Amino acid sequence: MNNVLTPGSLHGIRALVTGSSRGIGADTASMLAAAGARVAINYRNKEARALKVVAAIEEAGGEAIALGGDLTDPASVAEMFAKVEQEWGGLDLLVLNASGGMESGMGDDYAMKLNRDAQINVLDAALPLMASGSRVVFVTSHQAHFVATAETMPEYLPVALSKRAGEDALRARIPEFDAKGIGFVVVSGDMIEGTITATLLERARPGAIASRRDEAGKLYTVNEFAAEVAQAAVDPVPADHTRYVGDVSSFLPATS
Template sequence: MGKLDGKTAIVTGSSRGVGADVAKFVAAEGAAVVVNYRQKAPRANKVVAQITEAGGRAVAVGADLTTKEGVHALVSAAMENFGSLDLLVLNASGGMESGMAQDYALQLNRDAQINLLNAAMPLMKPGSRVVFVTSHQAHFIETVPTMDEYVPVAKSKRAGEDALRALIPNLADEDISLVVVSGDMIEGTVTATLLDRANPGAIEARRAEAGRLYTVAEFAAEIAKMATAEVESGHTEYVGGADYFK
């Protein structure tokens, strides 16, 4: 018996990296999983295959979360394929990609998070949980400076976190809890790679300051634990190196 048997989870941005591992971890605990991708269908299909081969249930859904159509498609997929929605892991983030609109970071990291939660909330059962994934660099951006290249992303993710926290009373009315998971730089993620490319030595410097950095799988495991952890709504779970920022 898994802790999430009979539950359905949406994990945004789960075709690769942290999100993909979160999807596999919650599936291993019994959840049926909606694996979300924006463009890379083969990657998402591979995650679904890995879950189903391990005896789990999953479906891949292409959805741009910055659009109403994408939000609707993702929420609808949970109900149409699995008949319920009990866990929403808000992992998708961005803002360092080239060729995107100037306000893309805010569209994805704040507006899309709120729009998806508002669409999901009426369908989520009492006792459901929302997990928002962020970074220490974003969570503490108002008090601790970060690299210039990451500032727009950090500020938009903090704006997203604040907007989600403002909905805690609404969530409480429906017996839904919100947990924030804040992590240090994670070895092997796209964001860390881009930051190190723009600011050579950034990963090595942060690793030296923190002692060590979590791997993708280690960070994903901590996020997955928060799906069922007995913590109060609004709790922030710090993963690695947070003392440097506090």
Template sequence: MSEPLPAGSFNGKTVLVTGSSRGVGADTVRYLAAAGANVVINFRNKAPRAEKLAREVHEKHGAQTLVVGTDLTDAESVASMMGAVKDVFGGLDVLVLNASGGMEQNMGEDYAMRLNRDAQVGVLDAALPLLGPGTRVVFVTSHQAHFIRTTPTMPEYEPVALSKRAGEDALRERIPELAEKGIDLVVVSGDMIEGTITATLLERSNPGAIETRREQAGKLLNVAEFAAEIASAAHEPIPANNERIVGDTSSFNGVS
């Protein structure tokens, strides 16, 4: 992977990436560690995978790491994670809200909204005592969610899209409050990403969906490419309307 961040640009800084034991989150951790960051690797299950990533970035880049298993929908679990971050690193410079879901089976009818809206706000609230002036929050979403008000998505993904848009809206409402504290917020929206769990689940429930979207867009980013955009959003100046829109949007109607 080519490095999207200047060498040393995160020296001495601490970054927490939710849902970072695999996929986009893991590659985001890799990029930030390569730029010098201390990294907090958050996972829900599969601890060995998270520990393996921690060893990798420590051995390759000398990154100081903290691996924390957390149920982001459980306030006590989130509070425990933030307590561990405070104990180890003292504070946070960047919070990347990457974890999402809602297509899983047997998680309850309201799981998408609890994870993609309520938990995002809950994690931000729990992190606020660790975030000071000059820090940043990055919220990761999809075009299918970001533009859901004006462009319908496939039925299988609609509950996730609606809940992620609700999460984005709830976080955007906090921008003035965060700005008063010197904390920036940026939304990163990307199209369907090749190789993610969500893409796999969509393809399973709607065969041909990914190929159809690829033909419409001309190209879909892979996991590493989208992670590079997220890592860049943690470093570059805040764009207009606090949003970084990645890739083709010609199939999406209206404004965000």
């Protein structure tokens, strides 16, 4: 696994990564644990998968716990953070990785409930446990981050709009973060090879991922992007609070 963090550099850090039973979240959590952090693996209904991630971290000498929690259910979120407080007494790093909205049968408002409302609910539950020097990392896509100025695939538009709404809601809290001494970073990347979203987009529009890969020149793998998310936990906060991963030129307005 590609891990750019120095072993031991996160010793004593208590981290929770939402949606971390697989994919980007699982790899991010594993990298944080390899650097010495104690990591909470959040899952909605795939406990066995989360426990497998925990076991792999422990076998590698790290420390992790699995915490079930439906992020769209405030009561479930409150229970999850009560367990964090009970286990660790506080939290130093919150990685808001969980997202969705292309799943079938979840309701027309599910994307907004998960990608905006749930992000704020999770933040509000976490903040009482976070002291000065802590950090919040929000994971998004270029397609969502630039949705107001760059066209995206129609199949992805509800997700893009809801994730941008979530990002905007979190950015509105920056004065509060600053007052508390909490860092805030948005990690924005292009379509990621091998994610559920990429798979669903490819199913809805065959050839979409290959087309985007050709346009961008490269799409990051899950592991490569996770390394960037993990690094955002320790690097200085950028002036605009945004860490861009990969080429963004095709999302920027054309210059004359």
